[in-house]
Amino acid sequence: MAKMRSDRLKIVFVLCLAFVSIGGQHFESKVAQLLRDESEDIKCFVEVKDLTCFWEEERNSLPDQYTFTYSYENKIKDCVVSSLSLLASNKTVFFCKLPKTPFFTTLDVKVSRDRRMLYSRSLNAENFMFLDPPRNLTVLSSGKEGQLNVSWLPPLLKYMDDSMIYEVRYAEEGSNMGKVEVIKVSTMLVLLGLQSDTRYKVWVRVKPDGVAYKGYWSAWTEPVLGVTQPSELDPLIMLLVLFIGLILCLLSMTVILSHQKFLLKKLWPDIPTPERKFPGLFTVYKGDFKEWMSQNNSSMWGRSVHVFTEELPSPLEVLSEVSLSSHGTSQREERKPVEEDEEKESERSDSGLPDRWREPPQAHWLMEQLRTLQENPQPLSQSLLPQSHDTYVTLNQNSQGDGVREVDDVFEETLPLQTLFTTAGTPSLNTSHSDLGSLQQSSGSGRLSSQSSFEYPNHTWPPKGPGYAYMAVADSGVSMDYSPMSSSRIVELGRHRMYTNDYKNEIFLHKWPLSGEHTKSGSDFCMGPIW
């Protein structure tokens, strides 16, 4: 019997210790929190049913030195002071726990030391409820996506079940940013709008609602982890998406098919073939142009002529050769048309004849020379013909014949000048100094002086000799009068908007970078057609 009694006593003692220790943990944490947050000298709170008031003091003092009294409804009562050492903050507090706390009435609390009042406070006990955190927090994933079911039990406290308010905090695992939900009375909450397949931490704390009881927020519970469901593809949405996609495909196919040809033409344009212009060339003659030409000679003649006419050299060309020899050549060639123009101008001014077809005696003589030369062509001149053709066309064309005639005229034109130059010193032709900047009347109009042609400038041109069917013009411009041609030629050239540009030496240098050799060549003419 005695043994059983002692065992029972031991069990009770252990339970009491456990209870006190558990309560102590909460108690210490509450004291620590209020010590941090509360600014009053005497800090009070109600833990379960009893009011505890404490204050901070120096370590050296003893609890016996203090007197704690509280009064209500004209009654004064004492309370035993105890001390508590906070391990976390290394502070000592003195506290008193009222044994039978009167609620819903005004309490006057006083702390005295050596009969001297230190602190005092007037308060209502029901306004300082400091509850324990909620119990049994559980977080479960609900059946739906992005939701969590959170439930807990309220702290053990009678009379206050209906007047509690809860705060639920949740955050993603590893994140510090959390959201807070407030819920009244109910101990269950469904969290909405969460990310699927994510781990969340949930905390809960409690406080009196402030109507019948007031107090501080409790401490947060320990966090509880919950996992949301992974996202599922709603089958209805999938079906709808497929259906709409199918409809769009059908529509696009219909549009493409209805405008098939147009789209093909835009995307894959046909490479144009000349087959249309040459009927039968590729199909019948398999690309053999000669045969096709021969077969279609009569019908295609007109067209070929047009082709040839297109390829005929233009009567006037801007000569832009820059090599020494060629430049000299080009220079001279350029000068020819200029001189011719000058000659024409001078001829016009001199004669002033409206009739363009009148032939002065010099022109007639030239024609004679042409014909003689044509019968006896010189080899040199022929070699130079390709170069000089262009220029001499302009000079010597007699008539406005067809293309064939023109070709013949080219040959004719080269000859007379050559003849002129070979017979140096021919008195029939006279030089006439011309100011290149103006169109002067030549005194000896209509005459060409070959002597001037051989007045070379200081620098030496390659002595190509008199074989060149052009004149080398040095300081002075040579005016040549091909009067029968001049006026007519002007008409011809008028079709091509001919123009003359007069350059001084300097300008010529700028335009022709390689013309440094011709610094002293005097003024040069540059004539070019404008197409």
Next chain:
Amino acid sequence: MQITRLFAFLLMVLEWTRPGLSSPLRPICDLRVVDHFIKEAWDAEAALRACKDACSIATNFTVPLTRVDFDVWAAMNIEEQAQEVQSGIHVLNDAISSLQASNQTDVLQSHIDASINNIASIRQVLRSLSIPEYVPPTNVGEDKEMQKVSSISELFQVHINFLRGKVRLLVASAPVCHQGVS
């Protein structure tokens, strides 16, 4: 003679039917109703807390004690609790009603009127819970459960404390509301 017979007959009939009695009310067990009155009492108390000098009156008010010891309260039976609550309400009502007669500011008058209405509503709530009515004691002597206050602000403090404490506890533990709960 015939008139006296008629009167006797009418008295019997009226005694039998008792038309003065109202139909039984549905019990109001939801504490949110009481909380609503408490919130209004809070407003009055907050408004009158600042009013001290202007609201002081020479006469004293007899008001009920508002103190609640939970252990003591839990040990009391329902009749004792009901008696305490009903007598306190009665006394409070008298005290606040005495203010209506005197000239007060408009703000104060509105709060006084609201408090009197609330007390009447609370009485209806208690009646719905089948709480026994208050029977004033025959002795005129001072009740130990009473106290004296000298200011209107104290009066309304007592008012709010009484409602939050004893009245609410009584409604929360009314046996009518806990019938059917094991």
